[in-house]
Amino acid sequence: MNELQDVAEFIRHADPVFRRVVTRWTAGDVATADDVVQETWIKLQQHWSSINRNRVGWCFRIARRELARAAKRDVRRRDGELRSVEASDGAEARQQDEECCRRDELMQMLGRLPARQRAVLTLDLEDRPDGEIARTLRMLPSTVRSTRRDALKSAKRVLEELxxxxVPGKTTQQPEDASSRPGTTPEGGPLTKPRPGPGR
Structure with a gap:
């Protein structure tokens, strides 16, 4: 027999037992075991002429090496999937936080508007037509439009204030307490020296 026939005969006899052992090493992961066995047979064919003895032991050493490589690849793949999930979760969390902040800002802004402007702008945000807003608030459609313009101007100003x-560290300046100035009384009046009485 030639070399290829020798290799094929060896694999035919060794494959069933060899495959069962490798599958047991992978804790029943048949797909990984098949990959490891296939790689082992390929390397066996490549190095057949240089293996002079104990070809079975040589195959098991190659299988262990291939199994370790497969485990490293699996770890890298799982790490990549985990990082991808974490990045996706982080982006989703940031988006939810931003939406929550925008919603809170909108509610604060509406709360600072005059009642009529707040009512028109709230119904406008619900995509109500001008005629329906006018009927709901008992005003003319032209009044709805002018009130909306005023509400948008007020909303812009209120948002800038909010x-x-x-901004961290920005505080409203408090008026100076007059009693804290040097040369003043606790009531804020100027200190005066008492005049000497008669005979002093």
């Missing part, structure tokens, strides 16, 4: 208040 965002300025949210």
């Amino acid at each position: 965002r300025a208040e949210a």
